[in-house]
Amino acid sequence: MSRRAEILEKVSQVESLPAVASQILRMVRDPDSSMTDIMKCIELDPGLTTSVLRMANSAYFAGPRKIASMREAGVLFGTNRIQQMVIATAVAPRVSGAICGYDLEPGRLLDSLIAVAIGAEEIPRVLKRAPHPAAFTAGLLHGVGKIVLGTFVEVDANPILELAYEEQVPFDEAERRVLGIDHAEVGSILLERWQFPEDLVQAVRWQYHPENVSTDPVLADLVHVAGILCIQCGLGTGVDGLSYSISSRVVERLRLNTNLVESVACTMLTELDSIRKTMLGM
Numbered sequence: 001m002s003r004r005a006e007i008l009e010k011v012s013q014v015e016s017l018p019a020v021a022s023q024i025l026r027m028v029r030d031p032d033s034s035m036t037d038i039m040k041c042i043e044l045d046p047g048l049t050t051s052v053l054r055m056a057n058s059a060y061f062a063g064p065r066k067i068a069s070m071r072e073a074g075v076l077f078g079t080n081r082i083q084q085m086v087i088a089t090a091v092a093p094r095v096s097g098a099i100c101g102y103d104l105e106p107g108r109l110l111d112s113l114i115a116v117a118i119g120a121e122e123i124p125r126v127l128k129r130a131p132h133p134a135a136f137t138a139g140l141l142h143g144v145g146k147i148v149l150g151t152f153v154e155v156d157a158n159p160i161l162e163l164a165y166e167e168q169v170p171f172d173e174a175e176r177r178v179l180g181i182d183h184a185e186v187g188s189i190l191l192e193r194w195q196f197p198e199d200l201v202q203a204v205r206w207q208y209h210p211e212n213v214s215t216d217p218v219l220a221d222l223v224h225v226a227g228i229l230c231i232q233c234g235l236g237t238g239v240d241g242l243s244y245s246i247s248s249r250v251v252e253r254l255r256l257n258t259n260l261v262e263s264v265a266c267t268m269l270t271e272l273d274s275i276r277k278t279m280l281g282m
Helices: 003-012 019-029 035-043 046-056 070-095 108-126 133-140 147-153 159-165 169-177 181-195 197-204 220-231 249-254 257-281
Strands: none
Touching: 003 108, 003 169, 003 181, 019 070, 019 108, 019 133, 019 169, 035 046, 035 070, 046 249, 046 257, 070 108, 070 133, 070 147, 108 220, 108 257, 133 147, 133 169, 133 197, 133 220, 147 181, 159 169, 169 181, 181 197, 181 249, 197 220
C-alpha cells in the first residue's frame, strides 16, 4: 500500500463529529427547521448547552451583554453564529492535544485554528465589506488535517524537513512530494466526510493555493490570507512554518495593503487568548 493510500485509509477511520453536533448542522441547512427547533435540540444536551452559552457570553461574541438562555442566544445571534459555536465546541477537544508530527505542543494547533477564524472574519471588516457567513467556521477548520496527518509526518519528519529546507519549498509541497498528500487535502477529505458545504471544503483544500478554487474564491481568499498571517505571526505553528507568503493574486483581488494586513494581525493577536480560554472552559 502506498503512503497516500495508507493515509486515506486513516482518514476513513476518523470519527464523525458528535451526533448532536451533526444533527444541529443538518438542521441549520434545512429550510424547514426553525430557530426554536435548533435551540431545543441544543438544550437536550446539557454539556453542549453549557459550552455554547459560555462562548455566547465571551467578549468576542457578545461583548458586555449577559446571555442567560439558549433562546436568548438564538434571538441575538441567529442560526449562523450558533452553528459556529456548536462547531467550535465539537472541534476543540480534538485539536487541543499535542500534534507530534508537526512538533506542536498541547494547545498550539487550537491557537492557530482560532487565530485564522478571527482573521478570516476580520478581513472583510477592515475592507469595509459584507461579512462572509462561513469565514469563522472555515478558519476554525482549516487545520484539521493535521490531526490525521501528524502521525504520518512524525514518521517522515526528516525527509520532509530536509526537502523544505534544502529546496526552500513550502512545507505542504514537501509533504506532497514525500507522502503523496498534504494536510490541506487531508482536511478537505475529512470535511467532505462530515458533509460540510463545498465552498468550505474547497477553502480548506486550497488554503495555500487559492487560485485553484473552482467555487467562489472569496472564502478561500479569506482563509488563505488569515492562515499566512497566522504563520508569519508564529501563532500555533510548529515545524511547518516555512516559506509561505500571501498570493499576489489574492492581494490584488482583495485590494490588500500593509496597513490593512497589520490591522488584521493585531486583532488576531489580541482576541486569541480570550477565545481560547472560552473554548477550553477556563
